[in-house]
Amino acid sequence: MDENSIAWKTAERVHEEGGTFVLTNAPIAMRMGSINQLAEKTGSEIIPADATKVEDLENLVEKSMEILGGKIDFVLHSIGMSVNVRKGKHYTDMNYDFTTKGWDVSAVSFHKTMQVLYKKDAMNEWGSIVALSYMAAQRVFPDYNDMADNKAYLESIARSFGYFFGKDKKVRVNTISQSPTPTTAGTGVKGFDGFIAFAEKMSPLGNATALECADYTLTLFSDLTRKVTLQNLFHDGGFSNTGVSQEVMETFVKDSE
Numbered sequence: 001m002d003e004n005s006i007a008w009k010t011a012e013r014v015h016e017e018g019g020t021f022v023l024t025n026a027p028i029a030m031r032m033g034s035i036n037q038l039a040e041k042t043g044s045e046i047i048p049a050d051a052t053k054v055e056d057l058e059n060l061v062e063k064s065m066e067i068l069g070g071k072i073d074f075v076l077h078s079i080g081m082s083v084n085v086r087k088g089k090h091y092t093d094m095n096y097d098f099t100t101k102g103w104d105v106s107a108v109s110f111h112k113t114m115q116v117l118y119k120k121d122a123m124n125e126w127g128s129i130v131a132l133s134y135m136a137a138q139r140v141f142p143d144y145n146d147m148a149d150n151k152a153y154l155e156s157i158a159r160s161f162g163y164f165f166g167k168d169k170k171v172r173v174n175t176i177s178q179s180p181t182p183t184t185a186g187t188g189v190k191g192f193d194g195f196i197a198f199a200e201k202m203s204p205l206g207n208a209t210a211l212e213c214a215d216y217t218l219t220l221f222s223d224l225t226r227k228v229t230l231q232n233l234f235h236d237g238g239f240s241n242t243g244v245s246q247e248v249m250e251t252f253v254k255d256s257e
Helices: 006-016 027-032 035-042 054-068 096-119 147-169 192-202 210-221 246-256
Strands: 072-077 123-133 172-178 232-235
Touching: 006 035, 006 072, 006 210, 054 072, 054 096, 072 096, 072 210, 096 123, 096 147, 123 147, 123 210, 147 172, 172 210, 192 246, 210 232
Parallel strands: 072 123, 123 172, 172 232
Antiparallel strands: none
């Protein structure tokens, strides 16, 4: 996590609006990132946790409630990683050990996080849990590789666990399908600059920035969206409902002349 991350921008915006929270990241990532700067800027405490380990998540939730003085109002899951992408493995030639690791980090960690929150009754009524997704969960983006599968699984978890969280605890669970955004995770994908340029030309409003995504996340944390749950919400400037734009058509017409 760094200053380009959606999670970073969200933390800054929550702080600006007077919210208090706890920051977390995997121990190894904390050594490489600059999360201490964010903690100092927002007056927040950091609790290291590996999101694939239930015992780490249990410690995270328990200590968070101690620090915050009670139950939790909002949680942001902003984790994504594909070992196959990092190692340059094509989708038709995946290493399945890599696949399992990426799936656990990117998707199953969301279920583990919510299961711990659920079992510990850690969320306030009308609280909000949000995870970040991408359009590749629904459409083919060849170089997005197995991250597309991970995001599809993530969105399914949000719906399935969100039902029980809503029914039993009155807690909302949603995913935000964000425009391609130049974060650390995003820029690791081959051809990502092309994704961004294409989406910018396709989207009537242009790509949504990380800061704009943070603003949107705040609306889902707020009491103004109390009855919004089980949704995959497209925050992409209209990309998801655009078949073809004039700008893209003009590019093809020029190429064919």
